[in-house]
Amino acid sequence: MTKNKENIFDLDLFKRLFTYTKPYRKVFYGVLISVILIAGLSISVPYILKIAIDNNIKLQKEDGFLFYIILMIGMLLLETVFQFLFTFYAAWLGQSVVKDIRVKLFNHMLKFKMKYYDTSSVGALITRAVTDMERIADIFGQGLFMIARDTAVMLAIATVMLFTNIKLSLIVFVTMPIVLYATRVFQRYMKKAFEQVRAEVSNLNSFVQERVTGMKILQLFTREATEYKNFKAINERHKKGWLKTIWYNSIFFPIADFLSSITSGLVAYVGGLMVVLYATASVSELFMFIMLIPKLFRPLRQIADKFNTLQMGMVAAKRVFKIIDTNSQIDDLGTLEVSQFNGDITFKNVRFSYVDDEDVLKDVSFSVKAAQTVAIVGATGAGKSTIINLLNRFYQINSGSICIDNIDITTVRLASLRNHIAVVLQDVFLFADTILNNITLNNPKITEAQVIQAAQDIGLHDFIMSLPNGYHYNVKERGVMLSSGQRQLISFLRAYVTNPSILVLDEATSSVDSYSEQLIQTATDKITKDRTSIVIAHRLATVQKADQIIVMDAGEIVEIGTHDELLRKKNGYYRNLYEVQFLKAEVA
Structure with a gap:
C-alpha cells in the first residue's frame, strides 16, 4: 500500500x-x-x-x-x-x-x-x-x-x-x-x-x-x-x-x-x-x-x-x-579513545556556515599551545562562540581541519573528545535537582567527596554550605532558586570537577554581581592554571592575563598577539576595542 x-x-x-x-x-x-x-x-x-x-x-x-x-x-x-x-x-x-x-x-x-x-x-x-x-x-x-x-x-x-x-x-x-x-x-x-x-x-x-x-x-x-x-x-x-x-x-x-x-x-x-x-x-x-x-x-x-x-x-x-528517521547526527566515525590530551589546539583553514552560502567562519587558522590561556574577542556575531561549538563537534565544519595534539578531532570518538573538554557558558542551564547532581550530572565516577574537595580548591565550598541543605539544596527548574551569579559558580565547579584537558569559558563572567565576580575570578585563576583554556570574555582582567589574544571580526581573525603587543598597534582593531570598551570599564 x-x-x-x-x-x-x-x-x-x-x-x-x-x-x-x-x-x-x-x-x-x-x-x-x-x-x-x-x-x-x-x-x-x-x-x-x-x-x-x-x-x-x-x-x-x-x-x-x-x-x-x-x-x-x-x-x-x-x-x-x-x-x-x-x-x-x-x-x-x-x-x-x-x-x-x-x-x-x-x-x-x-x-x-x-x-x-x-x-x-x-x-x-x-x-x-x-x-x-x-x-x-x-x-x-x-x-x-x-x-x-x-x-x-x-x-x-x-x-x-x-x-x-x-x-x-x-x-x-x-x-x-x-x-x-x-x-x-x-x-x-x-x-x-x-x-x-x-x-x-x-x-x-x-x-x-x-x-x-x-x-x-x-x-x-x-x-x-x-x-x-x-x-x-x-x-x-x-x-x-x-x-x-x-x-x-x-x-x-x-x-x-x-x-x-x-x-x-x-x-x-x-x-x-x-x-x-x-x-x-x-x-x-x-x-x-x-x-x-x-x-x-x-x-x-x-x-x-x-x-x-x-x-x-x-x-x-x-x-x-x-x-x-531523521538523519541529523554528527558522524561519529572516529575510533580513537584518548585517555588524556596535552592541550595543543590547531585550527587550519576552517570554514563553516550555519546556513548554506553564508559563512560564519572564513578560512580561520590559529594555534594554541598546551597550558596556554587564549582569549578570543570581537563584536557580537564575529564567530567567537562558533569556534567553541566546532571544537566540541556540535556542528560539522565545511572545510579545513581542527586538531588537538596533532590529532584530527574527527578521528576521535565523540564521547572521548567531549570528556576532555569542559565548557562554562554565559547562560547556565541547571536541572530541577540538587546542587550535587547538577555538578556531577549523575556521573557515578564523581563522588560527593570529590565535589566537596573541588569546591574547597576553587573557593566555592563556603558559598554552597551557606545554602539550605548545602550540596543537597534543590535549585528547582532551570535553577530559579539561585541568582545568575550563583548559577555561574555552580557551572564553574561542574567544569572543574571533571578535570578537563581543555577548558572553555564562553563569556562566563558577564552579567554577575560583584561578590560572585570575585569568587568567579578566583575560581577562574585556579581552574585555568596549567590547563589549556579558551576564554571568550569582555572582562578586562581575564583578557589582559591571557597568553594570547585572538581578535575576530565578521568570521575572520584580524589580529593575534598579547595584550601589550596589540595595544601597540596604531589604529589596531583590539586597541580601538580597548579604548572604546575596556578603558571605559576601568574608568567606571
Whole structure:
C-alpha cells in the first residue's frame, strides 16, 4: 500500500510498528487466543438459551433446565475472565511497545546536531515524546486488538445466524452493506480530521511552552493582552479540529444505532410471520436472532469507534517515526579513545556556515599551545562562540581541519573528545535537582567527596554550605532558586570537577554581581592554571592575563598577539576595542 494521505491505513507503517512486538510474542499470541475465545463465548449464551427454549420451555419440561441456566452463568463468567485478561494484556503490550519506542526516540534525539534543535520547536518535540506516544500505545490497547475482537465476534455471530436460519440472516445482512459503506466513509474523513487535530495539539504545546518559559519577558513588556489574544486564536483552531471529529461521530453513530433498531424490528416482524403463518422459523430462533442483532451491530459500531483510536495512533506513529528517521547526527566515525590530551589546539583553514552560502567562519587558522590561556574577542556575531561549538563537534565544519595534539578531532570518538573538554557558558542551564547532581550530572565516577574537595580548591565550598541543605539544596527548574551569579559558580565547579584537558569559558563572567565576580575570578585563576583554556570574555582582567589574544571580526581573525603587543598597534582593531570598551570599564 502506498503512503498516501488519502489511504485510510498505512500497511508499511503498521508492519514497522509490529516489529516492536517481537520481544513480547507470548503476550501477543495470548491476546490473539483471547480474541478467539471471546468470539466463541459471545454466542454461547444466546445459543444455549435457544436450546433451552426448544428442549424445556417449548415442551414445558423442567428436567435439565437448571443445567442450561448454570451453563449460561458459567459461560458469562468465562467471558468476563477472558475479557479482563484481553483488556489488561492488550494495554500492557501497548505500554511495553511504547516504552521501547520512546527510549529509542529519546536516545536518537540525544545524538542530534545542535542545528536540528536550532530549527525545531521544543513544544513539538515534547508532543512527539509524550502525547503522541500515548496515542501509539492506544493502537494496541484500544485500537487494533479491540477491532480484531469485535471482528471475530461479528464473524462468529454471522456464522451462527447463517447456519440457524438463512432467511432471517438475509434480513439482518441486507442492512450491513450500508453500515459498512458508512463506516468506510467515516474512517476516511476521521483520518484527515485526526491529522489536523495532531497538528493543532503540537502548535498549542509549542505556544504554551514558549510563553511559560518566556513569561518574564511578556510581563516586562506588558504583552499579556496580546498573547492572550494569540492563545485564544490557537485554542480556537484546536477546538475546531476536535469539533470536526465530534461532528463525524455525531453523524455516524446515530445512523448505526438507527439501522440496528430497524433491523431488529424487521426481524421481529418477518420472523413473527414466519413462526405464526408459515412455520419456517421457530420461536427459539427468533429469540436468538433478536439477542444476537445488538451483539452484531454493537461491535460494528465499536469498530468504527476503535478505528478512530487506531487512526490517531497511526498519525502519531507517523510523526514519531519521522523524527526517528531523521538523519541529523554528527558522524561519529572516529575510533580513537584518548585517555588524556596535552592541550595543543590547531585550527587550519576552517570554514563553516550555519546556513548554506553564508559563512560564519572564513578560512580561520590559529594555534594554541598546551597550558596556554587564549582569549578570543570581537563584536557580537564575529564567530567567537562558533569556534567553541566546532571544537566540541556540535556542528560539522565545511572545510579545513581542527586538531588537538596533532590529532584530527574527527578521528576521535565523540564521547572521548567531549570528556576532555569542559565548557562554562554565559547562560547556565541547571536541572530541577540538587546542587550535587547538577555538578556531577549523575556521573557515578564523581563522588560527593570529590565535589566537596573541588569546591574547597576553587573557593566555592563556603558559598554552597551557606545554602539550605548545602550540596543537597534543590535549585528547582532551570535553577530559579539561585541568582545568575550563583548559577555561574555552580557551572564553574561542574567544569572543574571533571578535570578537563581543555577548558572553555564562553563569556562566563558577564552579567554577575560583584561578590560572585570575585569568587568567579578566583575560581577562574585556579581552574585555568596549567590547563589549556579558551576564554571568550569582555572582562578586562581575564583578557589582559591571557597568553594570547585572538581578535575576530565578521568570521575572520584580524589580529593575534598579547595584550601589550596589540595595544601597540596604531589604529589596531583590539586597541580601538580597548579604548572604546575596556578603558571605559576601568574608568567606571
